Amino acid sequence: MSATAPAQAEGPSSGDLASRNVQRRAVEAVIWGMSGVNYDLMRQEMLRKTDAKVNQFLFWGRPLDWHNQTLTPNPDTLYFMAFLDTREVGPLVLDIPPANGGSLNARGAEREPEPVAGRVKAIWPGARIRVVNDLSAAGYGFLRHAHDDACIVTVSSGIGHKVFLDGKPAIGPSGRGGEIGHLRVDFSEEAPLCECGARGHLGALACGRAVPEQAVRLARRDPGAFARSSLAAPVAGQARRVDSHLVARTFKAGDPWAMALVGVLAAPLGQALAGIHAAVGVERFVIMGGFAQALGPAYLALVGQAAAASTWDFGQVWGRMLELGEMGDDAGLIGAGRLAARE
Ligand SMILES: [Zn+2]
Incomplete structure (x- = not known):
């Protein structure tokens, strides 16, 4: 009977793993940051170019055209948009009604767990977020x-x-x-x-x-x-x-x-x-x-x-x-x- 130790395959070192981890975090930060930057630009444009204020709903009466430079434009959608700020008005509750002939964030239809808290946090880094089942x-x-x-x-x-x-x-x-x-x-x-x-x-x-x-x-x-x-x-x-x-x-x-x-x-x-x-x-x-x-x-x-x-x-x-x-x-x-x- 003989025993031989199999040659160990060269795996990544712990230093490699750590730097990969850091790189992945950085990529995630950019991806999450994109929606935050995008959202804040829209808020600034609303305040600059329309009469709407934060905590109001803005209704886009026409489909958008090339003038709209958002990252993910949907030219066939009439948007409702709200920019919420809790600093003066206190806690807010967001209630999402069932869609009726329209759509509300198409990801909802994929039945994947939606990282709601993370998304809201990206927009309001200072806010305390609590997601509660209905x-x-x-x-x-x-x-x-x-x-x-x-x-x-x-x-x-x-x-x-x-x-x-x-x-x-x-x-x-x-x-x-x-x-x-x-x-x-x-x-x-x-x-x-x-x-x-x-x-x-x-x-x-x-x-x-x-x-x-x-x-x-x-x-x-x-x-x-x-x-x-x-x-x-x-x-x-x-x-x-x-x-x-x-x-x-x-x-x-x-x-x-x-x-x-x-x-x-x-x-x-x-x-x-x-x-x-x-x-x-x-x-x-x-x-x-x-x-x-x-x-x-x-x-x-x-x-x-x-x-x-x-x-x-x-x-x-x-x-x-x-x-x-x-x-x-x-x-x-x-x-x-x-x-x-x-x-
Ligand atoms: Zn059942």
């Missing part, structure tokens, strides 16, 4: 004091949640907390598909997006009951065409079939909330989102009944533990503002 931001708005416990749940075209313990969102070391919408609650073969591609997740069964599928399933169980309901005529007898608006309207009018359908939608959510309560003991659930708002307090009562039926009776009163988040679409903005003021 539901966490809303949560800060609902906390009654800096150490409050609450679970914020959104029920709209999907389902999301955030548990706040001692005033902070509990999301775990990998940031996975807040995905109750992807908890599997229906294990049947024909369980509806979730947007993530899996079957039977809460988000596919219990929110506004789940309405047509659940309507079909309920109508199949008792076609006569659906045909007699006030929902059948507006959709010409096709349960698949039942949408969340029709359900909200007929549910509020007391239609028994609509109430049964909302019961089917509320049940898995109540079960999931009972799990959260049993796991961490949180006693305040703030339900927000368009679908929950449209259905109102009677919906909360059904969620509460389902929650009560899903766990041991520890003496909890679900009617008092569930509330509708009343801030609507502004909840994230208000919460982010409160967080900024608190920090």
Whole structure:
């Protein structure tokens, strides 16, 4: 038996690695600096050549031409542009609405994690930047004091949640907390598909997006009951065409079939909330989102009944533990503002 030591390949020395590292940092600094310099030049031009001031929105009424010497000109885009300065006005909250027929920084569509904080920092080197998820931001708005416990749940075209313990969102070391919408609650073969591609997740069964599928399933169980309901005529007898608006309207009018359908939608959510309560003991659930708002307090009562039926009776009163988040679409903005003021 013989042993030979393989010849060590000549690797880069630690000095080489250090100088490569420095060079890479320098290249990054130039790349990051470019957007900062570009942005500041645009700000200076705005102040010099237009009546606009910082903290106002500048609307470019015409597509730009060759006179515009920015680094990345888009000649077919009408821009809105704002140059923000927090020195005098204090903390600012940036809320980015869904694009409607336009686009907002095309990188957003690539679904890559966007280094938002780094980009803002390049523009405002002196500012303290905090990037907050929309539901966490809303949560800060609902906390009654800096150490409050609450679970914020959104029920709209999907389902999301955030548990706040001692005033902070509990999301775990990998940031996975807040995905109750992807908890599997229906294990049947024909369980509806979730947007993530899996079957039977809460988000596919219990929110506004789940309405047509659940309507079909309920109508199949008792076609006569659906045909007699006030929902059948507006959709010409096709349960698949039942949408969340029709359900909200007929549910509020007391239609028994609509109430049964909302019961089917509320049940898995109540079960999931009972799990959260049993796991961490949180006693305040703030339900927000368009679908929950449209259905109102009677919906909360059904969620509460389902929650009560899903766990041991520890003496909890679900009617008092569930509330509708009343801030609507502004909840994230208000919460982010409160967080900024608190920090
Ligand atoms: Zn899913």
